[in-house]
Amino acid sequence: MNRPFVYRQQKIAGVYQRCNRDCPANRCAEHRSAFHIELPAGPDGRRRQVTKGGFQTGREAMKAREEVGTADRDGKISTNPRTTFAGWSAEWLAGKIERGELKPSSARAHTDALRLHLVPQLGRYKLTELTGYHLTRAYGAILRDRRAQVEEATKNGRKVPPSISPASITRMHGVVSGCLRSAEKAGLVPRNVAPHAELPTWRPTEVRPWTPDQARQFLDWLDRQSDRLAPLIHLAVHTGLRRGELLALGWADVDLDAGTARVWRQRVTVAGAVSVVDHPKTRSGERTVPLFPGTVAVLRQWRAQQNRERLQWGPAWNDGGWVFTHEDGKPLFPDTVGRVFAKRARQAELPPLRFHDLRHTFASIAADAGVPIEMLSKVMGHANVRTTLQLYAHLYPETHRRVAQLVGEKLASRAATG
Structure with a gap:
C-alpha cells in the first residue's frame, strides 16, 4: 500500500511511501519516500508521467516533485522521453x-x-x-x-x-x-x-594553389591544344567560381555586353547521378560576378564555336542553353571534368591540383594583389568573412609583415624617447 505523505496536516498529492501491512499505522521509518507526477500530454497525445523513489524523507520527495513540475513548465523536460x-x-x-x-x-x-x-x-x-x-x-x-x-x-x-x-x-x-x-x-x-563530446584532433590540409605563372602556363598550354576545357578553366581561374557553379551556367545567365555572369545554381553529382540545384545553400552564394575583358573575349569565341557545332548536329543538338557542353550540346559531367583536368595538368607537367584548387588559385592571386579580405569574401560567395579567413588567412604574408613593421617601429620610437 502507498502511505500518503502528510505535511502541515495536509496530504501532499503524489508523494508517498510504499509500505506493507506490517508497517506501523501512524509512521514508518523503514521505507523510503517517492513521488509521482503526471505532466501535460506530449505532441503525440501520450500521457507523460514521472515516478521516482529513494528519498530519505517525504519533504525531499515533495521538493523533487515540485522541481520536476517547474522544469516541465520551463521546457526542460522531454515531451517524449521514449524517442530514440x-x-x-x-x-x-x-x-x-x-x-x-x-x-x-x-x-x-x-x-x-x-x-x-x-x-x-x-x-x-x-x-x-x-x-x-x-x-x-x-x-x-x-x-x-x-x-x-x-x-x-x-x-x-x-x-x-x-x-x-x-x-x-x-x-x-x-x-x-x-x-x-x-x-x-x-x-x-x-x-x-x-x-x-571530445573530437579527434586534425589539421586541415594546407591549400597549395598554382602561382600566377603556373596558371598562365596552363591556360596557354590548353589554348595550343585547342582543348574544349580551355574556356571553362579560363573562367574558373579568372572568377573563382566553383565547379558546380560553372557547369550550371546558362547563356541566359551571362551578359557579355555588360561583362557579368549571374551565379544562382549548381550542377552536382549525387550517387553517380547529376542534378541541378536551383539555389545556393546560403544567400551569399547567389551573386553577380564581373568578367574580365579577356574573359569576355574567350566566352565570345566559345559561343561562336558552340553555334557552329549546333549547326553541324542539326536536330540532334541538345538545346539546354548551357554554356559548357559536349559537341552535341549535352552538359558536362562534373566528375569527368575533374578527372580530365587532373590528366591535363599532368600532361602540362604542372604540380598536381584538384579542379576546386583553381578557386584557391584565384583567391591566392587576389590576396597577393592586396584585395581586402572582406571584398574577397563577397567575391567568393562565402557566408561570412570568418570562412574566408579560415581558408585564406595564410595567403596574406604581406599584411603580417606590415603589422610586424608597425609594432617594431612603435617599440623603437618608445626606446628612443625613453
Whole structure:
C-alpha cells in the first residue's frame, strides 16, 4: 500500500511511501519516500508521467516533485522521453530534405553518415539518455571499426573501403550536433549534449594553389591544344567560381555586353547521378560576378564555336542553353571534368591540383594583389568573412609583415624617447 505523505496536516498529492501491512499505522521509518507526477500530454497525445523513489524523507520527495513540475513548465523536460536517436534522426533528416534545407550532395552525405555509422553506434539510445561521453565513445568506435575493415581487406586482397579520417568524424559530429540542437528546440531533450563530446584532433590540409605563372602556363598550354576545357578553366581561374557553379551556367545567365555572369545554381553529382540545384545553400552564394575583358573575349569565341557545332548536329543538338557542353550540346559531367583536368595538368607537367584548387588559385592571386579580405569574401560567395579567413588567412604574408613593421617601429620610437 502507498502511505500518503502528510505535511502541515495536509496530504501532499503524489508523494508517498510504499509500505506493507506490517508497517506501523501512524509512521514508518523503514521505507523510503517517492513521488509521482503526471505532466501535460506530449505532441503525440501520450500521457507523460514521472515516478521516482529513494528519498530519505517525504519533504525531499515533495521538493523533487515540485522541481520536476517547474522544469516541465520551463521546457526542460522531454515531451517524449521514449524517442530514440534512430527514430528522431530519421524524422529530423526527412524534415530538412522536405524543406529544401540541404543540397542533394549534403542530403546524401547526411544519410550515409547516419545509416552507415551514427545510427549503428547511437541509434538504440533514448535522446534523454545521451551524454557527451556516448558521442565520444561512438566516434572512437567508428574510427577503430574502419581501420579494422581496411586491414582485413588489405590482408585478404579485397577492395579496400575508403578510410575515415578525424576530419570525417568532425563532419559526422556536425550532423549529430544539428540533430540534437533540433531535438532541444522540439522539447525532446533538456539540452544539446553535442558540445560536451571530445573530437579527434586534425589539421586541415594546407591549400597549395598554382602561382600566377603556373596558371598562365596552363591556360596557354590548353589554348595550343585547342582543348574544349580551355574556356571553362579560363573562367574558373579568372572568377573563382566553383565547379558546380560553372557547369550550371546558362547563356541566359551571362551578359557579355555588360561583362557579368549571374551565379544562382549548381550542377552536382549525387550517387553517380547529376542534378541541378536551383539555389545556393546560403544567400551569399547567389551573386553577380564581373568578367574580365579577356574573359569576355574567350566566352565570345566559345559561343561562336558552340553555334557552329549546333549547326553541324542539326536536330540532334541538345538545346539546354548551357554554356559548357559536349559537341552535341549535352552538359558536362562534373566528375569527368575533374578527372580530365587532373590528366591535363599532368600532361602540362604542372604540380598536381584538384579542379576546386583553381578557386584557391584565384583567391591566392587576389590576396597577393592586396584585395581586402572582406571584398574577397563577397567575391567568393562565402557566408561570412570568418570562412574566408579560415581558408585564406595564410595567403596574406604581406599584411603580417606590415603589422610586424608597425609594432617594431612603435617599440623603437618608445626606446628612443625613453
